[in-house]
Each structure stands twice: as C-alpha cells, then as structure tokens.
Amino acid sequence: MSALIAALTFMLQTAAAGALSHVSVVPDDAAPGAATNYTFTYTLEQDVNADEALFYVNFPPGFDVATGACDRIASITLNPVPMGGTAICRGSYGSGNTVGFAVNTSIGGGVSVSGGTEVEVVVSGVTNPLVSQNYEFGQASGTAIMTTQMMDPMFPMVMEKDIAPVQTVFIGNATVNGACGTASGGVFASAPTGQLCSAGVASVINTSASTYGWTCSGTGGGSTASCSATVGYPLILSVSPISTGAVTCSQNPVPFGGSATCTATSVSGYSFSHWSGDCAGVGNTCQLDNVSSAKNPQANFVAFALTDNLAAGTYGATYNQSLATLTSGGQGAISYSLESPVPGVSLSHSGVVTTLPSLAAGTYAINVQATDANGGTTTITPLSLSIAPAPLTIAATNVSIPEGSPIPALTGTYSGFVNGETTAFLMAQPVFTTAATSSSPAGTYSIVASGAVSNNYAITHVAGVLTITAPELLIATTSLGSLQAGKAYNLALTASGGVPPYTWTATDPGKPLPAGLGLSTDGVLSGTPTTAGNYTSLVTVTDSSAVPQTVALVKASGAPVSQVFSGTVATAGAMAVTPVPTLGQWALILLSMALAGFARRDLRRVLTKGRSTLSAKLPNSRYCQTDC
Structure with missing residues (x-):
C-alpha cells in the first residue's frame, strides 16, 4: 500500500512540476552564526490556487529558523498585485527549518496568483550556520524553493508545482575590498545618499566648497577605497510666460568654477525674446562661466x-x-515654408506668395509656417487666398435698319478676356435678343445681352440699341396760292415720309406768316390777310420719330423740315369803272389787248436745298405797269 501511495505521489509530482525562473536567495548578513533575514525572489510559471502554497522551502541543515507561523514572513510582494489588494500570509506550512504559506488579500479570503507573477518573500528569524561554506537550496537535497499543490493530511509527501533550480548561498567572512560606487566622480547639488560604494561600507561624507569625500571600507581584511564627488551648483531654470518654451543647459548642476551653456527653445506659436535673471542677451543661448553659486537663467518668449x-x-x-x-x-531673419502644396501657388523662402495667372477663381487654404533666427516657429497657419473672377463686359452691338426690314443676326463685343482666352472658355455663350420684328414701326428698341456664364469671369451684360428708321420727311405743299387782303383764306398743308402724326409751326420772327393768317399744329393755314404786300414765310413740320438720323443731302426723318413761301397779298376791294367813249372796230381791238395785260401772271419757283420759294405778283392798280 505504501509503495502504491509513493508511486502515485511520484506520478503527481512528475505531472505537475514546473520551473520557477529569475530565482535568487540573498541573506542580509552572510556572516557565520548571524541572525538575519533572507530574501527569496522568483517568477511563477503556473497559476497557484488559493489553497496551494505560494512559497515552500526547507533550509539546509545548519540553519536555525525561528518557530512560528506567518510571523516568520517579514514581507510578501507580488507584481502585479492580485485582485483584492496586497497579499498577506494566510497560513504557514511545515515546522522547524521548513517555511511555507498560502496567501490571502488585504480584504480577506484566499487568493489565486497567476503564472508570470513576480514574487518576493522576506523570511525573518533565520540564524546562519557556524561553518563557513556554500549551502545549496535544491531538489536533490530536499531543500528546493518551490510552490506546491494542495496539501492533504492523507499524503504526507509534498506535491511540487513549480521548482527552482539549485541556488547556492555562501556563509562566511570572505575578504571584500572596498570599492567606490557610481556616485563617485559625479556632480551633486547636495551630498549624495546612494550608490556610494559598490563594495564595502561607506563612511560619513565630508563636504568642502568644491567636493564631497567619503571612504568605502573593505571587510574580512579587505582594502579601503577613497571616493569623492564634485560639489555642483544648481541652475534654477525658468521661462516666461509659463509653458511658452523650455531651457536646457549643458550640465546642471554645474561643478564649482565650471561653465554651462543654456539654450532657450520655444514651443510652436512662440518665439524667444530675451534672457533675464543670471543671463542676458537676445540670442537663444546663454554662457555661464566660473559658476560658484546657484544661478537662475530665465528665458522670455513672445507670441x-x-x-x-x-x-x-x-x-x-x-x-x-x-x-x-x-x-x-x-x-x-524669418523664413517661411508651405506645409501643403497648392497647385498654382508658390511661397518663397522670404515669404512672398505668388500665383500663376491661370489659377482658377476661388478660395484656397495655404498652410504656412514661419521660423525665426532662434528656431522659433509659428503654428501651422491656414491662410485663406481668394482669387476673384476677372471682370468681363459683353455689350450688344448697336444696329440700324430701315422700317420693314428683317431683323439681322444680333452680335456683341467682348472686353476683359485674359490669358489669351476667347468665348470658347465660357461655360455658356451669351444670347442677344430684341422685342422688335420686321413689322415693328420706326423707333428704338433694346437689344438685350444675357446668358453668358463662367466661373473665372464676373460678367456684365450691356444692352444695345436697334434703331428702325422711317422714310425721309418732306413738305408736299409748294405754293400757298392767291391771297388777297380782306379775303378769307384756308389751306391744309401736307407732308410725306417720316412718322405721322406731324406737328406744324411757323415761329421764325424773321420770316413770319402774312398778317392775319395763323397755322394750326395739324397744318391748317387759315385766316384773313389784312395787309397787301410781298411776304416771305418759314413753315416747319416735325414728325413723331424719336431718333433722328442724318443722311447726306437729305433731311433726317424725325428732324424738322422747313419750307419758305414767298408771295404777294393783293390790295383789298374791286377796281373802279371808267366810262369809255364809243370806239370803232380797231379801237375796240386795241382796248381789249390793253385790258388783257391786267390778267398777266408771272410765276417763278426757286428751289433750294430743303426749301421751296414761291413768288407771286398780283396787280395792285387798275392799270398795267411795266411788268404787266
């Protein structure tokens, strides 16, 4: 039966055993017979459940371990910390030189510890053997450092889980030569407190104006090393305003009598301005020489x-x-850079923005950063560049046609094209329209330009004028006929061409109508002449056309047309009757011929440019005069 139990135990051990890694065993004091603490460190391979031993070890023969349970465990440190808080000893296993325990958390209850956890256990109350030699913690001697599976009173044998490789601890007074630690040779603003000795025991530090001094004494008859460090003076660095930049120095603290170079560096959006405090100048570096006290260089920055x-x-x-x-x-000197390229836009190193003339109208965001002589930079700033459309004027071409003519093709002129462009670059072509038709009367009509579209041009459409001209205006009446003083007169003057209705006037004071006559605006000359005599009268007619035109040697339609009339108003009343003696046949013939002379008429018409002159002479006595 015992053989079966042993075989089963061996099988369980073999199946479950893993390996602890990163194992070390370090006594605080390795002197023979010294009462000291031992620090065990290792990393778990497997999970350790709540009822299993997180730590289990048998100290080799010769060690004396104080009795007690969890009070022998000076500290337990787990990394990472298990759920529930810091691990504490829950219950010890073993007695005598055997120390083992499971853990709770600080809030109570057993806790499982995951594989990969780093474990540090400090065991107190251990007295070293009196014999100076190496002592092994290993599986072969039954002193291995391990974790164990759940302990069961029915099985007195321990069932290992993770086992550490053999660890050797030397107990004895070996000769150790004192050696300076890494603090030696350093520069410190105050006396160093750590890394004084890499071997041996450090003495009290002596401080002078320039150095710190101490010794590292050996043990076991070992030598003593003299160590020193340089007294350094701190550089208390500051910036203003806060968070606008930083100051770094070549060394800080600075050895007594030494030098340091400090550099100011701005954050984006600020530029170094000047030094203050224990530095001066506007360059972004400051040199501190022969330092023998603490210094306060302050860097000042501006937006x-x-x-x-x-x-x-x-x-x-x-x-x-x-x-x-x-x-x-x-x-x-400030330099500029374009942080994201924009086709057609260039930025020179000196900060001049230029564009190609072909850059389309629109708004562009150009991201620019400026850098000054001290290395300060602006934030990357998006600058908005607007390119406005070029002005383009499209004007309808003025057209003039005779009344009754078909409307010709309407066109326009263009002013403002750039880059050698033509109408082919318009997104939509202009349209020229008019309300006039071939049957429209004479007058003026608007030619509307519209419809042109372009993203690169701001288009202004300008209307033109279509003029439909009427026939030439002429006065058709060329003679006023016979006028006699005291005899009522009425004559309707007539005109042709132009645009009816016509308006007649006779207002020239130098060429008035015969006294007693008047002219209505519709062209009726009427009244009773009052005075006999020759006359020259100017009559003018105006049509209703709105736009006169000029044609060589021909009066423009719509312009006033004038006619000059000349004539004679005969004397009022009848001729007197004179008795005539009885005459013979030949005498009667001669008398008849004389009387016929009174009826003679001499009509002459004088035509001049734009005017007709009518002369009429009527007899004003009963006898024929020279011109009869």
Whole structure:
C-alpha cells in the first residue's frame, strides 16, 4: 500500500512540476552564526490556487529558523498585485527549518496568483550556520524553493508545482575590498545618499566648497577605497510666460568654477525674446562661466504668429504679396515654408506668395509656417487666398435698319478676356435678343445681352440699341396760292415720309406768316390777310420719330423740315369803272389787248436745298405797269 501511495505521489509530482525562473536567495548578513533575514525572489510559471502554497522551502541543515507561523514572513510582494489588494500570509506550512504559506488579500479570503507573477518573500528569524561554506537550496537535497499543490493530511509527501533550480548561498567572512560606487566622480547639488560604494561600507561624507569625500571600507581584511564627488551648483531654470518654451543647459548642476551653456527653445506659436535673471542677451543661448553659486537663467518668449489676412487676387492677374506684414513676433531673419502644396501657388523662402495667372477663381487654404533666427516657429497657419473672377463686359452691338426690314443676326463685343482666352472658355455663350420684328414701326428698341456664364469671369451684360428708321420727311405743299387782303383764306398743308402724326409751326420772327393768317399744329393755314404786300414765310413740320438720323443731302426723318413761301397779298376791294367813249372796230381791238395785260401772271419757283420759294405778283392798280 505504501509503495502504491509513493508511486502515485511520484506520478503527481512528475505531472505537475514546473520551473520557477529569475530565482535568487540573498541573506542580509552572510556572516557565520548571524541572525538575519533572507530574501527569496522568483517568477511563477503556473497559476497557484488559493489553497496551494505560494512559497515552500526547507533550509539546509545548519540553519536555525525561528518557530512560528506567518510571523516568520517579514514581507510578501507580488507584481502585479492580485485582485483584492496586497497579499498577506494566510497560513504557514511545515515546522522547524521548513517555511511555507498560502496567501490571502488585504480584504480577506484566499487568493489565486497567476503564472508570470513576480514574487518576493522576506523570511525573518533565520540564524546562519557556524561553518563557513556554500549551502545549496535544491531538489536533490530536499531543500528546493518551490510552490506546491494542495496539501492533504492523507499524503504526507509534498506535491511540487513549480521548482527552482539549485541556488547556492555562501556563509562566511570572505575578504571584500572596498570599492567606490557610481556616485563617485559625479556632480551633486547636495551630498549624495546612494550608490556610494559598490563594495564595502561607506563612511560619513565630508563636504568642502568644491567636493564631497567619503571612504568605502573593505571587510574580512579587505582594502579601503577613497571616493569623492564634485560639489555642483544648481541652475534654477525658468521661462516666461509659463509653458511658452523650455531651457536646457549643458550640465546642471554645474561643478564649482565650471561653465554651462543654456539654450532657450520655444514651443510652436512662440518665439524667444530675451534672457533675464543670471543671463542676458537676445540670442537663444546663454554662457555661464566660473559658476560658484546657484544661478537662475530665465528665458522670455513672445507670441509668434501669422494673421490670416491675405489680399484677394484676380483671375488672370499677377499676384504678389509678402507675408512680412502678416507676421508678428519672431527674432532676426524669418523664413517661411508651405506645409501643403497648392497647385498654382508658390511661397518663397522670404515669404512672398505668388500665383500663376491661370489659377482658377476661388478660395484656397495655404498652410504656412514661419521660423525665426532662434528656431522659433509659428503654428501651422491656414491662410485663406481668394482669387476673384476677372471682370468681363459683353455689350450688344448697336444696329440700324430701315422700317420693314428683317431683323439681322444680333452680335456683341467682348472686353476683359485674359490669358489669351476667347468665348470658347465660357461655360455658356451669351444670347442677344430684341422685342422688335420686321413689322415693328420706326423707333428704338433694346437689344438685350444675357446668358453668358463662367466661373473665372464676373460678367456684365450691356444692352444695345436697334434703331428702325422711317422714310425721309418732306413738305408736299409748294405754293400757298392767291391771297388777297380782306379775303378769307384756308389751306391744309401736307407732308410725306417720316412718322405721322406731324406737328406744324411757323415761329421764325424773321420770316413770319402774312398778317392775319395763323397755322394750326395739324397744318391748317387759315385766316384773313389784312395787309397787301410781298411776304416771305418759314413753315416747319416735325414728325413723331424719336431718333433722328442724318443722311447726306437729305433731311433726317424725325428732324424738322422747313419750307419758305414767298408771295404777294393783293390790295383789298374791286377796281373802279371808267366810262369809255364809243370806239370803232380797231379801237375796240386795241382796248381789249390793253385790258388783257391786267390778267398777266408771272410765276417763278426757286428751289433750294430743303426749301421751296414761291413768288407771286398780283396787280395792285387798275392799270398795267411795266411788268404787266
């Protein structure tokens, strides 16, 4: 039966055993017979459940371990910390030189610890053997460091889970030479407190104006090392305003009598301005020499920014603007860079924005950053560049046609095309229209231009004028006929051509109508002449056309047409009767011929440009005069 149990135990051990890694065993004091603490560290391979031993070890023979349970465990540290809080000892296993335990958490209850957890256990109350030699913690001697599976009173044998490789601890007073630690040779603003000795025991530190001194004493008859560090003076660095930049120095603290170079660096959106405190100047570096006390170099920064206020450009025109006027802050020469390319837009290193004339109208965001002589930069600023459409005027061409003619094809003229472009570059072509038709009367009509579309042009449509002309205006009446003083007169004057109705006037004071006559606006000359004599009268007619036109040697339709009339108003009353003696045949013949002379008429018409002159002479005595 015992053989079966042993075989079963061996099978369980073999099946479950894993390996602890990163194992170490370190006594605080390795002197023979010394009462000391032992620190065990390792990393779990497998999970350890709540009822299993997280730590289990048998100290080799010669060690004396104080009795007790969890009070022998000085500390337990798990990384990571298990759920529920810090691990504490829940219950110890073993007695004598055997120490083992499971853990709870700080809030109570058993806890499982995951594989991969780093474990550090400090066991107190251990007295070293008196014999100086190496002591092994290993599986072969039954002293291995391990975790175990659940303990069962029915099985007195321990069932290992993870087992550490053999660990050797030397107990004895070996000769150790003192050696300086990494603090030696350093520069410290105050006396160093750590890394004084890499071996041996450190003495009290002595401080002078320039150095810190101490010794590292050996043990077991070992030598003593003298160590020192340099007294350093701190550089208390500051910036203003806060968070606008930083100051770094070549060394801080600075050894007594030494030097340091400090550099100011701005954050984006700010530029270094000047030093204050224990530094001076406007360059972004400061040199501190022969330092023998704490120093306070302060770097001062100012806002460094670009203003989004680019002037607008025009399609087809040369664009050129310097960003210098849009930049605030910055020291020394400022350079500019275009952070994202925009086709057709260029930015020179000195900050001049230019565009190609072919850059289409629209709004463009150009991302620009400026850098000053001290390395300060603006934030990457999107500047808005607007390119306005070029002005383009499309004017309908004026047209003049005679009344009754068909409307010709209407066209226009263009003013404002750029880049060698023509109407082919318009998105939609203009249309020229008029309300007039071939049957429209004489007058003026608007020619409307509309419909042209282009993204690159601001188009203005200008209307033209279609003029329909009437026939030439002429006065048809050429003679006023016979006028006699005291005899009623009425004559309707007539005109042709032009645009009826006509308006008649006779207002020239130098060529008035015969006294007693009047002319109505519709052309009726009427009245009773009052005075006999010759006359020359000017009569004018105006048609209703709105736009006169000029034709060589022909009066324009719509312009007043004048006619000059000349004539004689006969004397009022009848001729007196004179008795005539009885005559013979030949005498009667002669008398008849004389009387016939009184009826003679001499009519002459004088035609001049635009005027007709009518002369009429009537006898004003009973006897024929020279011109009869």
